[in-house]
Amino acid sequence: MAKTIGDGDKTDFDETRRLLYMALLASRTKRYNLGGTLVNALRHHHAVDLDADEIADRVVGLLEQGPAKADDEAWVREQITRITAELGG
Numbered sequence: 001m002a003k004t005i006g007d008g009d010k011t012d013f014d015e016t017r018r019l020l021y022m023a024l025l026a027s028r029t030k031r032y033n034l035g036g037t038l039v040n041a042l043r044h045h046h047a048v049d050l051d052a053d054e055i056a057d058r059v060v061g062l063l064e065q066g067p068a069k070a071d072d073e074a075w076v077r078e079q080i081t082r083i084t085a086e087l088g089g
Contacts (some may be wrong), residue, residue, distance in 0.1 A: 017044065025056060031063045046083060 019071045024034030029035050038059045048055060061072035 014040070014044070015020070021052065021056070025060065028056075028060050029063050035059045035063055042079065048079065 001056045010022050018036055018040040021039045024030040025035040039055050042055050043052045058072045062076055
């Protein structure tokens with residue numbers, strides 16, 4: 001029987017989800033560790049208004065410098081600005 005949050009540690013669940021994102025990105029980028037970590041953090045810790053697949057597309061686009069790199073880089077910079085503002089900086 002699988003653990004639930006009720007009888008598990010939230011940190012363990014978050015780490016497992018991050019690892020699963022890494023597994024999903026492994027076929028798309030050699031930087032799947034960074035990519036999976038960013039997808040998990042942006043989707044589940046920072047309330048970004050995109051679903052995980054859309055965030056993954058942005059992150060992989062930036063990491064792999066594909067054709068949409070400029071848009072992806074701009075989006076990542078917007079996230080940095082937003083998070084900085086939230087932190088009061």
